[in-house]
Amino acid sequence: AQKITQTQPGMFVQEKEAVTLDCTYDTSDPSYGLFWYKQPSSGEMIFLIYQGSYDQQNATEGRYSLNFQKARKSANLVISASQLGDSAMYFCARGDSSYKLIFGSGTRLLVRP
Amino acid sequence: EAGVVQSPRYKIIEKKQPVAFWCNPISGHNTLYWYRQNLGQGPELLIRYENEEAVDDSQLPKDRFSAERLKGVDSTLKIQPAELGDSAVYLCASSLSRGNTEAFFGQGTRLTVV
Numbered sequence: 001a002q003k004i005t006q007t008q009p010g011m012f013v014q015e016k017e018a019v020t021l022d023c024t025y026d027t028s029d030p031s032y033g034l035f036w037y038k039q040p041s042s043g044e045m046i047f048l049i050y051q052g053s054y055d056q057q058n059a060t061e062g063r064y065s066l067n068f069q070k071a072r073k074s075a076n077l078v079i080s081a082s083q084l085g086d087s088a089m090y091f092c093a094r095g096d097s098s099y100k101l102i103f104g105s106g107t108r109l110l111v112r113p
Numbered sequence: 114e115a116g117v118v119q120s121p122r123y124k125i126i127e128k129k130q131p132v133a134f135w136c137n138p139i140s141g142h143n144t145l146y147w148y149r150q151n152l153g154q155g156p157e158l159l160i161r162y163e164n165e166e167a168v169d170d171s172q173l174p175k176d177r178f179s180a181e182r183l184k185g186v187d188s189t190l191k192i193q194p195a196e197l198g199d200s201a202v203y204l205c206a207s208s209l210s211r212g213n214t215e216a217f218f219g220q221g222t223r224l225t226v227v
Contacts, residue, residue, distance in 0.1 A: 035215075037218075042220065043220050043223070044218055044221065045156070045204065045206070047215050047217065050215060091155050091156075099169070100158045100161055100169060101148075101156075101158070101216060103154075103157070105154055106153075106154070
């Protein structure tokens with residue numbers, strides 16, 4: 001099965017510091033997209049950032065950036081200047097030609113004051 | 114603009130009972146997804162609609178699950194009869210089109226089967 005691997009079940013970060021959440025993926029499709037979603041305790045999945053497989057530059061959205069290393073098949077999420085409200089589950093997902101998202105098992109991030 | 118709306122937020126039923134979940138996608142979004150999220154895991158696709166057509170239902174347990182999206186707008190997911198293992202969060206998502214990069218999710222329905 002072509003899957004998404006998030007090796008960090010839980011992470012701690014000090015408020016105002018940066019944190020990197022790891023994601024590796026497996027695919028045989030030449031064209032695909034990589035997504036990161038945030039899921040707070042309320043349950044909704046909040047879209048954070050997207051990277052296309054043909055994008056030359058790493059995606060950035062405010063405090064979120066995606067460290068895309070295509071040859072290594074990794075798409076790590078970097079959150080800069082962590083805030084208490086960043087505490088949540090974070091899911092990496094891959095979309096491909098079948099137009100469905102395949103999610104990893106998630107990383108729980110806890111921001112310490 | 115209203116987001117994806119799901120109801121109910123929570124549902125507790127006894128096993129072997131039927132249950133239905135409702136989803137209203139973002140206006141104008143042609144693609145609608147139903148995902149199931151088990152505790153401690155990421156969501157898994159159950160079914161994807163393009164307008165009113167179910168184009169990917171390979172992961173839907175068809176013996177007990179059914180879904181419909183009449184008129185290509187809102188959608189209903191049904192389980193009959195429910196089993197203990199169906200306890201999960203059922204998430205609905207929509208996107209502008211199948212090639213669109215971003216899917217918007219609702220808050221989900223947390224189902225507990227006792």
